[in-house]
Amino acid sequence: MNGNTPDSHLIELWRTGNENAYRVLFDRYFFKLYNYTLKLISDKSISEEIVMDVMLAVWQKRDRLNSNLSLSAYLYRSVRNRLIDHLRKQHLPTVSLDQTSVEPPSSFITDSRILHKELERLYKNSLDRLPPQKKRIFTMSREEGSSYKEIADRLQLSKNTVENHMVAALRLLKDHMAMC
Known part of the structure; x- marks a missing residue:
């Protein structure tokens, strides 16, 4: 097993319990994926977290991975999807319902009542x-x-x-x- 071993062979070895095969795959793709995410977002810790999440997901799915799978395409697509999810979460801030006010402030109610009375008088x-x-x-x-x-x-x-x-x-x- 070396750096020239095809992904499909490494996946087969890994599925049979050879953890070194996973390490070779990890080393082959981690920094490529990390650099890819850094080009899209400049936060190193988030880039690393996204790539680590994808690599962990691959580890967890090892029994279901098809050795004919283009691992490179799968990893890049997975990283891209995680990155999109991350960016969506950044642009959709959530607010706790406990922190929201259903009623307008009393000063607003008072002001609107005064304005209403003034308009009615006019x-x-x-x-x-x-x-x-x-x-x-x-x-x-x-x-x-x-x-x-x-x-x-x-x-x-x-x-x-x-x-x-x-x-x-x-x-x-x-x-x-x-x-x-």
Whole structure:
């Protein structure tokens, strides 16, 4: 057994219990795989860990290895897959559910309540400034949920007149709220 012994022969010897055959395979591929990972990530300890994990997995699968297997291709593919898994884990940070807050901070709730009250006051102020007919039509449409046709029937107006009042009311509300 030397450095020129084919992988297939070393795998057969190793499967029959010759641990020296594994050492030859390990020495043949470890530094090649290690240098391959170093080109992709610059962390030496992670590179070594990935290659060692792959070599350990090969050791554990020795009874199932096919001697016709291209060991080189298998090892490089395994290292590449482990490297991809490692990089995925790096980009997907996990957070413990115990550390997450389901409710917003109380200051946020307080601020949003104050803002809501202020917007409601501004809306009512702007609504009170509308002419009575526009205010009534707007209220029936937006607050009561009546359709333009229903409003037209109740107030004995044409549907187009109701639409015109709504357009004007919305413009006046928008203008007034923009000034405040």
